[in-house]
Amino acid sequence: MDQRIDVLGIDIDSCTAKEALRKTIGYMDFVPISTVEMLTVDGLMQMGESPEIKEEVCKFDLVMAGDKTLLEAADITEHKILQETQDQVFLKLFLRYLHKNHKRVYLLVESEEEGQRFFDYLQRYYEGVQVIGLAKVSAANRADDMLVNAMNGGEIDCIIAALSAPLQEDFIIKNKNLLDVRIFLGIGKTTLPVCRNGFLTGKIGQFLVKSIFKREIEKSRQK
Template sequence: MSDKIKVLDIDIDNCTAKEAMKETMEYLKSEPVSVIEMVTVDGLMQMDELPELKENMQEFDLVLAGDKTILEAADITDRKFLQETEGHLFLKMFMRYLHKNHKRIYLLVETEEEGQEFYDYLQRYYSGLQIIGLAKVSAQNRADDMLVNAINGGEVDCIFAALSAPLQEDFIMKNRSLLDARVFIGLGKESLPVKKAGLGQSRIGQFLIRRIFKKEIEKRKRSQPNQFSPAK
């Protein structure tokens, strides 16, 4: 479908929103659940010291950059790719498709506040969506069996997870074979559609994380240039 880039030992699909959407449409027709991961700067840094997790991510069906900073780290300069990534175009296209076709979705979040914000956002902009359920996922008090049963009982088409790394990745890796949904989309914290100034991580916090990320990338490029090469 597309070329791949490698950033911090994670293969990322370097494709347009239209190409990603085409693949996702096929996933909705097939079984078992297909996994789409929207990697973020913060997520990459959290997973950097977890080689087993990064290796297991190679089994995901589609891994997309959720931040143009990630593409820039791989020396991607194509304006179309950068603009689409910055504007979360794929996610918006997919949301519109689910809305138009009245698909059933389930939301996974970490806090009640995030869940309410996500739910309100979907009700405001995609009211045709059938939000079957919303549940908190905690790293301290995992109740995967109960969550899987609730999701499967709702006969959902798509699961949206807005969780921190590596909680998000660990959840789907352990439960992928048990879920009856067609698509699992790992949004990560910072790809959550409702994120804006004043919600979640502050702009100053985001700026600091990106600055640390860029410095780490520069250091790695000097010492381990293969980590940023096109994936073979």
């Protein structure tokens, strides 16, 4: 199964983890940079009413659901895809690919603590990944020019961004034409276990966010 579905103005690719991995690995052979996004309910809701951002995200090379709630909202019922999304199989397969092939990556986070935990996670489970650099990206204090220069100077293969929406999307939209990198992978703040901090990423916060999301879906269906 490989199709694009619309969820609150964002086109999401509905495909298996292996299909997504095959596409992503294929991007390694092409320039300029390819953009891959793992979109979560949190990320979609935080984009709010930003039609410009949503329009650009729809142009990304691959947009996957990072949360099975997104697929359920689009009436996707195929058990394999739902389960793989829940278990983050694509991300695990891609990190394994980076590990086995000793690819060079650059990490983007929002705090030193998140960065350290992300780095430790990769070192523990995917030690073959070469982390060339790690940087904090702040909505209040952007230094995109310096960061782009640092990444281009590192001869990296992939950028992995664990940022909030729409900061994550805005960063790559504004800088993709300047980056000499094969792949930008945006995973958001709630995809990796090491990033599960704060109210919105806790069980109660997730319950509230998903409840609001489901109400928005119902509203869109009634229009």
